[in-house]
Amino acid sequence: MAAQPEEAGGWRDVGAYLKSAGFRFAALFAVLFLAAIASFALMLWWGTAGTLSRQIDDAIRADALGLQEAWRGGGVAAATEAIGERLAVDIDDHAIYLLMDEAGNRLAGNLDRWPSAAGIPGSWSSDMVRRDGVAVPARLHRVLLDQGHRLLVGRDATDREKLRSLLSEALLWSFAVAVAFALAGAAALRRVLADRLRAASLTAGAIAAGDLSRRVPLSTQRDEFDQLGASMNAMLDRIDQLMVGIKGVSDSIAHDLRTPIARARMRLENALLSAPDEESLRAAMETTVADLDGISRVFQALLRIAEAEAGARRAAFARFDLAAVLTDAAEVYGALAEERGQQLQTSWPEKLEMVGDRDMLLQAVANLLDNAVKFTPEGGTIRLTASAPARGKREISVSDEGPGLAPMDRARAGERFFRADPSRALPGSGLGLSLVKAVAALHGGELQLGDARPGAERPGLEARLMLSSRA
């Protein structure tokens, strides 16, 4: 009884082995190999034993036609003479003839009687005849003549049977060897497949166990398995990167939101404990509501970035005029810049058709203009331009006269909550450029950052959105 689970496990192992891809590939290889061998054997048989059989039948058929002709020309005498002549010159001693009358009397030929298994006249059979007391195979053809006479024409098929026997034996041995080769080849193929996949399987197992640093080792063969391994490694790198990003975002959310929430709590607590009148209490509450709105905006921005990155909004893509979007943005931020003593210069073609998410792009341009207004000093100039540099391409550029970004900071500018040192004193969440970057990626493009005025004391920042108009 104790052996039962073990036995069941054994059968399960066999079942798993039979279902394994390695076994199926190996079985397919073995079947194809044996099919090829069987086709070869069939062709060999057809070309040798088959040809010999067909030649014997052709010779018999021609002989029978000749004798029928003689019968029609001269009756029994002519047929008898023709048979006698044919037998007289049959040096190989392979020919078989028998002519019988209606009563069953032998008239000519070298066979003592009609074969017992005689079938329908005109039919063919493979029968046995005795030569020197030994039964030998013969191929026979029966023909019905006039007046109830019957003619039998045949050939001794000993040579053909010998060839068939030799060929059968050779093919049987060849097939046995082929089966052995097929099985050995299949086993080798299965082992090679298992060996090549083992590295990927072990890596996947280690990662599932929690070791995210493991990667699939690649060989120098650069084959399909290495390509699969490289793809897995690239996927794992990307997952690693995303996990680091998620961790960074979580840390940033915790860090950046803790202060305003603590501030709001303290303000409410102070107001509750020490507000002298209703007016002071109301003012404290209004300030707190504004703070909470700020927090809500941060979450909204995070959600929009996630939405853009996930590509969920791609289904809502539509054709629109980018020029109109830029005009709307310029109208709002032109007024804002004017209030701050800045100047907004714009330039774009009359029409800039593209397919994409209009609202997302407006938000991205607004974020870029918001930054430009924030960092450009009073009296400075902000430039908003757009163009179609190539077929299917759109470019939007926003440049300012602010302090610009150091090259190291530019590389991190798209990260969520990242804020360069000069901007820490200014209001902002560090999510603006993250959204712009995500929107650019959503539209099959990218965000490029550079100096607006290279070499100047305040180089400014030029943000260029390179987009695909067909997204």
Place this chain on the structure above:
Amino acid sequence: MPRQGGAAYERRMSWVFALLLFASTSALAQQSAPRLISDSPEYCAELAGRFAAIGPEAPSHLRLLADEGRQLCAEGQTRSGIAKLRRALKEAQRGE
């Protein structure tokens, strides 16, 4: 146990009978097969007669070959004699 042993014995015997039946049927079929009669002394004489009919016009080496065939038949080596006579007849036919 004796019953089981008896059943096994019966099974073995039925196999033996089947084999014997198959062997005897096969032998019977071989015995009942028609016989080739072109290797008899009578047929040798028939071939010699055929050659004699064209003999005077046949080349000497063919006549010699036919004589050898007749001689072999007379000595009881019928198949070899028939083979020589057939070769002589075939050559003579070609010559014609």
